[in-house]
Structures are given as C-alpha cells and as structure tokens.
Amino acid sequence: MPRPIGIHDVAKKAGVAASSVSRVISGHPNVSPEMKERVLTAAAALGYEPNILAQGLRRGSTQTIGLVVPDISNPLFSELVFHAENTLNAAGYALLIANSQGVPGSDITHIKLLRQRVDGFLLSLSDETDAQTASALKELDKPFVLLDRDIAKTKYSSVLWDHGSGIKAAATHLADLGHRRIAMIDGNPRVHPTRARSLALQTAFEDRPEVHLAKYDGAFTPDHGERTTDFLLGGENAPTAIIAGSVQILIGVLRCLRRRKLRVPDDLSLVTIDHAPMLEFIDPPLATIDRDCGDFGRAAAQLLLDRLEGRTTRKRPLPVNFDPKSSCAPPMDKARSA
Amino acid sequence: MPRPIGIHDVAKKAGVAASSVSRVISGHPNVSPEMKERVLTAAAALGYEPNILAQGLRRGSTQTIGLVVPDISNPLFSELVFHAENTLNAAGYALLIANSQGVPGSDITHIKLLRQRVDGFLLSLSDETDAQTASALKELDKPFVLLDRDIAKTKYSSVLWDHGSGIKAAATHLADLGHRRIAMIDGNPRVHPTRARSLALQTAFEDRPEVHLAKYDGAFTPDHGERTTDFLLGGENAPTAIIAGSVQILIGVLRCLRRRKLRVPDDLSLVTIDHAPMLEFIDPPLATIDRDCGDFGRAAAQLLLDRLEGRTTRKRPLPVNFDPKSSCAPPMDKARSA
C-alpha cells in the first residue's frame, strides 16, 4: 500500500517550496495567481489531501466539533443532529458524536476522549448538578454549548427550552376544564427540563388555591411512569388528570391505565410531552407539549460558532408549544354526579 | 491558559530522557523498575496526558473506531452502539459516530472525514450497490466491517442477519393459516435486509403454487407503506395478509387501515418487523419478526478487532426470530361466507 501523498510530493511536482503549497492550500492571502495555479493543478493531479492530524498538531485546531448525548436513540436528537451538523458544515466544521448512556461519569469520559480531537463541544449532560462534571467543565480548555442544560452559578453558553411556559399552559388548560387534583410525573430532577417545570408549577396556581398540583420526579423510564401512576390511582384523592414528562414515562402510564382498564379522557385526562413515531395511534390523540428540534440544533451550533469566533457566551431561550387535542375533558365529578 | 503538560515536562521532572518517558507510558518491555517508578510518579504529579494527535501522527494509529450510520435515531442502533462500544473499549479503542442521513454521498463524505482520525470502521451503508461507495471502499486503506450490508463480488467482513429465514417463517405461518394472497411491503431494495427477504420469498412457495406472494419494495418510510397499502386494498384480489418491512412502513400501513376502518386480524392479518417503544399499545399485539441487537453490536466489534489484529475477513450470520402473536388469523374467505 503506497504512502499517501504529502505536501512535499505536491511541492516537487509543482516545482515550488513546501511552504508555498501550504499557503495555497490553506488560503493564505499573499500568493501570486500563477503560484496558486501551479500548486492547485499539481495537488489535483496527485489527489492530495492534507493530513488532519498533522494540521491539528501544528495549528492546534481540528475543524471538528464533538457532540455528547446521553441517549443517541432519542428521536429528538436525530433532528437536532441533522440541523446542527448542517450549520456546522457550512462553517467548515465536521461533527462527531459520542453516546454517554446517561451516566455522568461517561459524560466526562467522552469529553476527555474527544478533547484533543475537537475544537469545541455541544453537550447534553446526564446530570447538570454533578460536581465532578462541573469541575471537568471548569478545566475544559475548549468552548462548549450546553444543550437544554444549565449549571448553577455559571455563565456557559446554552440553549434552553422554555419548559416552564409549556407546562403552565397545559396545567392551566386542565384547571380551566375543572380539574382540581392534577399530577405530573416527571423524570430526572438533575436536568434543566425537569427543574424548569418544577419551578414553573410551584407558582402556577398561587392565586387558585382550589387547584392542587403534585409533581413526582424520578427517571425518564416506563418503570417510573407505571409505578407512580399505580401509586396515584390506588390511593385516596386520586388525581383526575396526569401529565407525563416524556414518551418513556407515558409508556409506563399507559401500561398502568391498560391494566386498570381506565379510559382517556373519560376516567382520566392525560397530557404528554414530546412526539414519538407511534403516538398517533394512541386513542384518543393525546394533548402534547412539543417543540422544534430543528431550531434547537441550529441555535446550538450558532452559539458554538460564536464562541469559536471569539464572541461571548450567551443563554438562548427557545419556545415550547402546547396543543390540547382531545385527551383532556372535565373531570368526572363524583360529588355532583352522585 | 497554560500550555498542557508534555512529555518533556515529565522527562525534566523525572530527570530522564523524553524517550524513556515515552517507553514507560506506552508500556515498552525494556524499562527498569526504578525508571518506571520515577516516570510514573512524575507523570502523575504533573497530570500528564499524551497528545493523541501527535501519537497518531507518529504511530499512524489513533485507537479510535468510526461508526457511520444512516439514521442515528433508529432505536436498533442505540443497542448496537452500546454493545459495540463496550467491546471496543475493552480492547482499548474509543468509538466515534457519524450520521449519514441515508444519503450514499454522505456515507462517502463521512468515511473521508473520519479516515485520518480512526483505525477502522463499522459501516451501515445507505446503498450497498452504489458504485462510488464501492470504489471509495476499495481505496480505503483501513479495515472495516459492514453492518447488515453485503457488496457483490467482495469478501469484506460483515455481520448479516438471516432475514431470509425470518420472513419465510412469517410467510409460512400466514400460508398455513389459509392465506392465499399475501403482500409484503418492504423498503430500500439497495440494502441487504430487503434483498435477502426478496431472495427468500422467491422460492418460499415453490411447492405451494396456490399461495400468491407479492413483494413491493420502495423506501423505509410511512409514505411508501401508506401508498402501497392503499393501492393493494383498493384493487381487485386484495391481499388478506400484509407484512410490513419496518416500523416506519408499519406506520403507513396502520394509517391506511385507520382511514379505511379496517380491523386486524378480522379484515386483514398483519405482521411487522422490529420493535418500537409504542408498539405494545397497538391492538391486537402484532406478529413480529425481531432480532438481538446486542449480539449484533458485539459481533461487529469483534470482527473489526480481528481485522485490526491482522486476522482475515469473515461473514458472520446472525439469527432472526418470528413471534406470531395474535394479529394473524385465517382469512375472511368471501367466497365461502357469501
């Protein structure tokens, strides 16, 4: 197998110095048109491609961005990746992805793994409150943007969905329908989305004391969804409406409802967060809190490009929408119907 | 921001030569115990971490594997990535992922992007018949393993599901129930799974001429599923059973059935391929052709490690299972019931 073409091969063929080849290839301004032409034809004839490792070693930059996500199979990330990659490619950067499996230690491992290979990071941390992660980020000598994550007492660039207003819209919709006992089953309380919803719900019904809203954080898993629903529906004063914090949690809620033979919205009103491929076949269509991942990917990439070009860090808010379909109805008021 | 610690800093601190530091760090056999100790303590004290770019440039290897997939959000890949990564990590390799968006040109782009940064590839090509991809692979000077892909007239390492036997089992099940007109709606005919199923179905009913099976290849999309189902159910001699080639195709089929108010299995028997999170809430539970992605990931990683360690290429077959749940029933025989 022949050694790949190097800058010296091109220099010899063009009859110029290696440094001139380098200047032409990397678009240095001070080159004569004829030098440019000779080098370019020689490079094309030889099929020269610069060695990225050598460039990176010398320049200290690799024109590559690293993306660390906790769960690659989350459909939300698919769109995010697509749009972030397009934006970065247009600016001359490539995107490399690492999957952290939702383990904070794995976040750090992958950041370390990528650190010497990339110029910057897009990070969807597994745990924004983890002390080790925080100190790893403090020592990180590359710019990064947090994806829907917010670390207390820091000013890192981040793109943050406005989960608070989405959940408030949903809860208010339920309250307006007459619900007085509403439960929200949410996931990991160590990430921004869950925290933002908690914060918003704390004050949502300050002026409506008759509305009782309880929030049950845990994990974004079917198991947490199912256990919590079981607990809620098995007890006194069961809620008349439930909000599921993610598709995974919704699966657990639906399992419980199926087992208990409860119907939506007759027996219980139901709201969910995010879309999923099969969701459309759930009957009735579920009220959904949703968001545009394309915007998110573009915004995140742009914030990182800003940092790479020396601009300052920024928090970028992004809206969240609520679509009340037909899965919410006035509660069965036992008192009245009795 | 201070320059990162280099091998010379460690050498100075330990009072030895840089070359000795290198030998200790990279585990060279000929080093005295005391040398080892001095270097290791100095390196630890300084927090030395080798520069991967420099190592890669010098050694020609990066201890990194590149994975190129057409659709990162496919849940099948999630498990694959998890197990492949574990196997590779155990052998001292890291895994980097690139998303090719299902475009053959993008496959090539990402292979080129990764080529200088990795020691080998795991490739799930968008199109195994693409001539440009074939020639790019021929010129690729790094080992690779094809993931459920097979390129004609080549002996590249690959892990191949036995889609043929899975689809035969499903089709035979339907035929045994009495179905005489069976349709399979499959996806992209330019990848091994679709081709393997076509091949198997061609001969599946050679000795049962009364069974008519037609296969409709297209794309792994809801749109192809919906249009084809519409075409089939709207025509003469509509099939009494349909096999959907993927979850995306299934979504299209189900949309059509919902619109036409057709029920499974009373009006039509239905079989699908692969699992999806929400699938369990489809009523009735669908007969499914399924497979173990963990085994797949481990096998793929192992084949690549074999190549990296100089062993020969290999085709590795993997079984596929058929679970007839309750979505298949004898066909409504209009002739008889009339």
Add this chain to the structure above:
DNA sequence: CTGAAAGCGCTTACAG
C-alpha cells in the same frame, strides 16, 4: 510574493 528553517508532541531505530 517565496523559500529555508524551526517546531507542534510524540515514537523509534540506532548507538552505547
């Protein structure tokens, strides 16, 4: 505008 030289951080024959 162009070339010769030094160096990015490491590894590896080569002496000793």
Add this chain to the structure above:
DNA sequence: CTGAAAGCGCTTACAG
C-alpha cells in the same frame, strides 16, 4: 536498559 537524534506531515514567523 537508556539517551540523542531523526522524523511523522504540516504551519508559521523570519529573511529576502
């Protein structure tokens, strides 16, 4: 077993 030297492929002040 250890060290000095060369070099992986590139870039970038420095002369001219």
